[in-house]
Amino acid sequence: MTIKDLAKKTGYGVATVSRALNNHPNVSKKARQVIIKAAQDSGFEMNQNAKQLKQQHATSILVVVKGTSNEMFSEMVEIIQGLVAKTDYPLIVDYQDEDADEVLRGVQLCREKKPKGILFLGGNRQNFLASFHKIDIPCVLVSNDASELHFDNLSSVSTDDRQASCCAMDALIALGHRKFAIIGGDRAVSDTARLRYEGCLQSFQKHNISFDDDLDYQGTRFSYQAGYDATRKLLLKGRKFTALFAEADVMAIGAIRALRDHGLRVPEDVSVVGFDGLPLGGFLVPQLSTVAQSVKPMSQRSVEILLSCMEKGGVARHETVPFTIWQRESTRRLDDI
Amino acid sequence: MTIKDLAKKTGYGVATVSRALNNHPNVSKKARQVIIKAAQDSGFEMNQNAKQLKQQHATSILVVVKGTSNEMFSEMVEIIQGLVAKTDYPLIVDYQDEDADEVLRGVQLCREKKPKGILFLGGNRQNFLASFHKIDIPCVLVSNDASELHFDNLSSVSTDDRQASCCAMDALIALGHRKFAIIGGDRAVSDTARLRYEGCLQSFQKHNISFDDDLDYQGTRFSYQAGYDATRKLLLKGRKFTALFAEADVMAIGAIRALRDHGLRVPEDVSVVGFDGLPLGGFLVPQLSTVAQSVKPMSQRSVEILLSCMEKGGVARHETVPFTIWQRESTRRLDDI
DNA sequence: TTGTAAGCGTTATCAC
DNA sequence: GTGATAACGCTTACAA
Numbered sequence: 010m011t012i013k014d015l016a017k018k019t020g021y022g023v024a025t026v027s028r029a030l031n032n033h034p035n036v037s038k039k040a041r042q043v044i045i046k047a048a049q050d051s052g053f054e055m056n057q058n059a060k061q062l063k064q065q066h067a068t069s070i071l072v073v074v075k076g077t078s079n080e081m082f083s084e085m086v087e088i089i090q091g092l093v094a095k096t097d098y099p100l101i102v103d104y105q106d107e108d109a110d111e112v113l114r115g116v117q118l119c120r121e122k123k124p125k126g127i128l129f130l131g132g133n134r135q136n137f138l139a140s141f142h143k144i145d146i147p148c149v150l151v152s153n154d155a156s157e158l159h160f161d162n163l164s165s166v167s168t169d170d171r172q173a174s175c176c177a178m179d180a181l182i183a184l185g186h187r188k189f190a191i192i193g194g195d196r197a198v199s200d201t202a203r204l205r206y207e208g209c210l211q212s213f214q215k216h217n218i219s220f221d222d223d224l225d226y227q228g229t230r231f232s233y234q235a236g237y238d239a240t241r242k243l244l245l246k247g248r249k250f251t252a253l254f255a256e257a258d259v260m261a262i263g264a265i266r267a268l269r270d271h272g273l274r275v276p277e278d279v280s281v282v283g284f285d286g287l288p289l290g291g292f293l294v295p296q297l298s299t300v301a302q303s304v305k306p307m308s309q310r311s312v313e314i315l316l317s318c319m320e321k322g323g324v325a326r327h328e329t330v331p332f333t334i335w336q337r338e339s340t341r342r343l344d345d346i
Numbered sequence: 347m348t349i350k351d352l353a354k355k356t357g358y359g360v361a362t363v364s365r366a367l368n369n370h371p372n373v374s375k376k377a378r379q380v381i382i383k384a385a386q387d388s389g390f391e392m393n394q395n396a397k398q399l400k401q402q403h404a405t406s407i408l409v410v411v412k413g414t415s416n417e418m419f420s421e422m423v424e425i426i427q428g429l430v431a432k433t434d435y436p437l438i439v440d441y442q443d444e445d446a447d448e449v450l451r452g453v454q455l456c457r458e459k460k461p462k463g464i465l466f467l468g469g470n471r472q473n474f475l476a477s478f479h480k481i482d483i484p485c486v487l488v489s490n491d492a493s494e495l496h497f498d499n500l501s502s503v504s505t506d507d508r509q510a511s512c513c514a515m516d517a518l519i520a521l522g523h524r525k526f527a528i529i530g531g532d533r534a535v536s537d538t539a540r541l542r543y544e545g546c547l548q549s550f551q552k553h554n555i556s557f558d559d560d561l562d563y564q565g566t567r568f569s570y571q572a573g574y575d576a577t578r579k580l581l582l583k584g585r586k587f588t589a590l591f592a593e594a595d596v597m598a599i600g601a602i603r604a605l606r607d608h609g610l611r612v613p614e615d616v617s618v619v620g621f622d623g624l625p626l627g628g629f630l631v632p633q634l635s636t637v638a639q640s641v642k643p644m645s646q647r648s649v650e651i652l653l654s655c656m657e658k659g660g661v662a663r664h665e666t667v668p669f670t671i672w673q674r675e676s677t678r679r680l681d682d683i
Numbered sequence: 684t685t686g687t688a689a690g691c692g693t694t695a696t697c698a699c
Numbered sequence: 700g701t702g703a704t705a706a707c708g709c710t711t712a713c714a715a
Binding site: 064 | 684690
Binding site for chain 2: 059061087120236237
């Protein structure tokens, strides 16, 4: 069943059929009706290969996910899938290792799939600086800010990581904590890790709290195991701290286990704060205190911006979505005991 | 850059170029070398649309994932992606709601994407019975057994859910437990839920343990929240039990939180066993006791079987991968106290 | 408003 | 072994 068959069946020419099916102008109401009906009746499915071959690009939207064990991104992919399903752009999701070069991968996929737009779930400034100029379709960087990159086809929707971390530390300090440890990503590589770290320092300075980067910080990857290992290292160094900030909920979970294996209780001995606000955190014992990102708004705005850039053109936009500090059971007031 | 350009550049005709690039016979060694080199030098990328338009089907492999919050499937998708990346089949991953009809979706995607093979991550017998005959490419059902369905293009690789659950209950009984509760999926719909439930009953009968389906079982969905809610319902009914079996680790996590909110400790008051063996379970406090599925072998064999069926034809195969009962911290011997 | 026809980049069938 | 050339199903000037 091709548009040729449809043309024969309806008595119109292929051009008219094509125009009718694609909602192009210059088709009489009647023709459009007849053709659409015939298409539905015969279960016609447009051959996407032919279409894309002719149009020189796919109509698809690409999602490049940085980091496979990032649960927040999984959540986002789900939401994005739902949103995009309402349009008729096919969605291609591609998972990259946390320390792969997501932009280079994007460039490659552009050649292979010729998408109409890309959503980068996570990304690092230096990768964008190095290779993003090779991409000329609308893109949105989700969860990291790209406003300072000044690419006019790169928008971004993000949480203000620096401010959020700063607030989280402020909150901990308000609870009476003075000795901190932080575990997170590799700041030399991950902007997210760097910004969250800087936010903490900002708060520490404001409150005159000392923090030794060498001794009180461990930077690795965002995963359960990394959280566990990093915390273990901190503990083995013999550092004493009453509050531990993990730059991701998954790390916080690993951290809590490591503390426990070291004979420390949460929150009695150490308060732990994560980052992300994963649904999982609400079911843990203790419930995880965390900096909750607005996952749904962030996903939603990203898709909206991408679609708008794809369809109406327009300049890149950079937005920030709110965060919330959730004080739950993994943190406590220091003078409680 | 097209094969035409390549032809001009090398002095050969497009036909020879095409043959060389596709490893077809009837190309001289020299021609092949020259052409491959020219292709690499110029960064040539085959236009898949043209190729597939001509060949009348894509070369892609499709993965239909049933249930978006199933972490084990996420893990599998990752492994599968790695495996398939070594071949040059593109991989398309499609996430379906837990109670969507995955086979109908597969049929639709077959029309749209014309894949060469499908991996179903999870699936229900009745959906396959109803519509699988519409699919005529090699498929593998992963994590559910399809041997009794007798489709000759449907293989399967699974854990023996019934036996695994039975063993899990045997183990709990060996620890001295006699009063059980089970939370899981909707047995009317989910084969997985049904089989795991039947396995439990089998063990109960063997050991002469009474179990009231109405009062001691709650069937909903596989998610944190569902696990929480189901457990809450059980508790509100006033049922007393010393062991709770959750048919999925995510449910077990929700369950533990619900128990705790009800003033019950795990494992002191109630032993909890999950199913799946998610990495996460090892970081929880208490570490989750569970029936661990062989995620990696299961994924691996699935891909191997699919590729073999796609390339060499051959009949459907049905394999089972081993499971392991992990006794960790969420279960205890009943006479310990 | 509609139809005709020229390609899009590839593969496959010929003839050489 | 190799090279023309005709499809594959679609979009889009251009013509009518």
